[in-house]
Amino acid sequence: MSEAAHGKSPYRAYWISWAILLTITVGMLLAERLHLPRLVLVLFLLSFMMVKAVMIGANFMHLRYEKRNLGFMVAAGILVTSLILYVFVSQESAHVLSRTVR
Amino acid sequence: MHGSDAAVLESHWGGGAAPFGASWQKTMMWIFIVTDALLFSGLLCGYAFLRKASTVPWPRQAEVFSIPFIALMTFILITSSVFMAIAVTAAKLGDRKKALLNLVLTIVGGAAFLGCQAIEWTHFIHDGARLTHNPWGAPQFSQAFFILTGFHGSHVLSGLVILIVTAIRTAMGKTPPQGVEMAGLYWHFVDLVWVFIFTLFYLL
Numbered sequence: 673m674s675e676a677a678h679g680k681s682p683y684r685a686y687w688i689s690w691a692i693l694l695t696i697t698v699g700m701l702l703a704e705r706l707h708l709p710r711l712v713l714v715l716f717l718l719s720f721m722m723v724k725a726v727m728i729g730a731n732f733m734h735l736r737y738e739k740r741n742l743g744f745m746v747a748a749g750i751l752v753t754s755l756i757l758y759v760f761v762s763q764e765s766a767h768v769l770s771r772t773v774r
Numbered sequence: 775m776h777g778s779d780a781a782v783l784e785s786h787w788g789g790g791a792a793p794f795g796a797s798w799q800k801t802m803m804w805i806f807i808v809t810d811a812l813l814f815s816g817l818l819c820g821y822a823f824l825r826k827a828s829t830v831p832w833p834r835q836a837e838v839f840s841i842p843f844i845a846l847m848t849f850i851l852i853t854s855s856v857f858m859a860i861a862v863t864a865a866k867l868g869d870r871k872k873a874l875l876n877l878v879l880t881i882v883g884g885a886a887f888l889g890c891q892a893i894e895w896t897h898f899i900h901d902g903a904r905l906t907h908n909p910w911g912a913p914q915f916s917q918a919f920f921i922l923t924g925f926h927g928s929h930v931l932s933g934l935v936i937l938i939v940t941a942i943r944t945a946m947g948k949t950p951p952q953g954v955e956m957a958g959l960y961w962h963f964v965d966l967v968w969v970f971i972f973t974l975f976y977l978l
Contacts (some may be wrong), residue, residue, distance in 0.1 A: 688815070694849065700973065701845055704836070704841070704977050726854065765825075765827040769826065
């Protein structure tokens with residue numbers, strides 16, 4: 673049943689998402705200043721970056737209300753291609769760096 | 775295969791008029807968003823390449839940029855996304871006045887973001903950064919900055935044009951709710967891309 677049908681404002685969910693997104697952003701900014709070990713910081717920031725992306729896609733772009741295969745097409749298309757690209761780019765950059773240093 | 779089996783397969787995977795349970799306009803918009811996301815994915819992977827292959831130490835972003843100012847830009851963009859989402863829902867509910875008001879607020883947010891970006895670029899260039907030169911070390915740093923934020927800024931600008939046209943047409947009663955929804959999807963995508971640029975370029 674929709675929120676409107678429950679007597680709640682249909683816009684309430686957007687403001688809740690907004691508050692969570694801003695809280696996460698502030699958390700990310702604070703983490704950057706805490707001098708955490710590099711690996712911990714990277715994992716923390718990347719995890720919350722993905723949480724923010726999923727929240728925007730699900731709540732603002734309404735993917736949570738669409739058919740599941742639309743969300744799957746979008747997420748899989750972008751994530752799989754990006755990962756393949758990154759894996760190859762990463763290897764190649766290490767190769768270029770080792771040749772430059774040598 | 776029996777005829778009934780084939781009918782079941784066709785009904786599930788045959789596509790038909792709405793393979794994703796969405797209108798063709800929305801399906802096309804999503805396909806566009808995926809392809810545009812891959813453009814930014816390529817740019818961000820290129821940035822990763824430049825950074826990892828750099829023999830010169832990468833500058834500390836907090837020493838080059840005002841991170842609180844970048845956080846303000848993020849706040850503006852996320853807030854404008856909320857106004858956009860409200861405009862989409864209001865248009866669907868037939869509340870044209872609310873949809874128009876929130877479209878205008880989204881436009882104001884987008885214009886403020888672009889203004890902030892102009893200030894940031896001006897400072898960066900004034901400090902001596904160029905596409906081929908960077909006073910803080912690796913020249914690839916300023917190249918990555920100009921290309922990533924430049925491409926994103928051009929998307930914000932085109933999003934603003936789309937929103938202004940949508941707002942004018944909404945005021946005239948010519949935009950159906952779906953038109954506002956399409957503009958909204960594009961605007962949220964611009965916000966989504968910023969989430970990645972903000973984290974990967976400014977924070978990491």
